[in-house]
Amino acid sequence: MCGRYVMARAIGDLVADSGALEPDEELVLPPNWNVAPTSDVPVVLERAEPASGTKTRREIHVARWGLVPPWAKDLSVGSRAFNARSETVTEKPTFRAAVKARRCAVPVDGYYEWLKPEAGAPKSAKKRPFYIHPEDGSPIYFAGLYEWWKDESVPEHDPARWLLSCTILTGASPDATDVEAARAEGVDQPGLNALEQLGGLHDRLPLPMDRDTLDAWLEPERLGSAEAAGALVDRVRRQAFRTASGWILDEVGTAVGNVRHNGPELIEPLETLL
Structure with a gap:
């Protein structure tokens, strides 16, 4: 699963990397090394150009x-x-409803996951946090969904009446069969090691997208059935492990467990290995 993540790069950098248009109004999100649920986060989505009927525009919003x-x-x-x-x-x-028509990407620098003590470990054994991120420093684009919610208690013409929110899709973490399939597809040994580590860390994985899958996922077409939406979700799942094979896992300090702690020191790796 994804319960905490890092997004410390500027909106302008996300605009350049994602291919989005410059926002019509200034979006300001401070760097956040400990993003928790209910926080404001950037999302990338596409909308149809009303005038053309065929063209789309890629945008960044805060949700x-x-x-x-x-x-x-x-x-x-x-x-x-x-x-x-x-x-x-x-x-x-x-x-x-959202998976048929309101798909987005949630960009992150990396995310945290906690490794539980092994079965039979002493009661004093503690969970250990790891920071998972691309080795090349590029952002991860998680498959997400968005919705608009109307707050009926807010006056009709007040912009605060409408709330944009999002979620991140997760799937099963790679197992031994998935690692062997990745080997057959040509994933190198460091990538296979990363998949093995991810499988041992947690049973769920937030689903990343490569660039081709990102383009397909963001297409604003309204899908006509659950089957069509499911086929697109399956496409995301099929490529997720290859994308994740480019990640590395760094054990970090336990301070990340408290949302009051927020700074670049949270992602500094410890000397111990998974």
């Missing part, structure tokens, strides 16, 4: 992390919907 569907009575739904299981996303009421 609340934790999807709030239009039918929700209040924001509390979002605190439980910061991740969406890809296996059931086309069926769950919270996500099934």
Whole structure:
């Protein structure tokens, strides 16, 4: 799963890397080395150009992390919907409309995951946090969904009446069979090692996208059925491990477990290895 992540690069850098247009108004998000659910985060999405009917424009917006569907009575739904299981996303009421029509990418520098003590370990053994990030320093684009929610308690012409929110899709982490499949596809040994480490770290993985998959995922076409949406989700899952094979895992200090701690020191690796 993805419960905390890092996004420390400037909006302008994301615009350049993602191919998005410059925002019409200035977007300011301070660097955040400990992004938690319900925080404001950047999202990348595409919209159809109304005038042309065929062209699209890629945009960056700021959204609340934790999807709030239009039918929700209040924001509390979002605190439980910061991740969406890809296996059931086309069926769950919270996500099934968004996956057909409101897909986005959530850019991150990396994310944190905690390794539980092994079975039989002493009771004093603690969970160990790891920072997972691309070895080349490029951003990760997680497959996501977005929704607009209307706050009926806010006056009609107040911009605060509308809330943009998002979620991140997750899938099963790679197992031994997936690692062997990646080997057959030509993934090198460091990449295979990364997949093995990811599989041993947690049973769920936030789903990253390569550039071709990103383009397909962001296409603003409204899909006509759950089957069509499921086929697109399957495409994301099929390439996720190859994309993740370019990541490295660094053990970091336990300070990341407290959201009051926020700074670049959180991602400094410890000397120990997974």
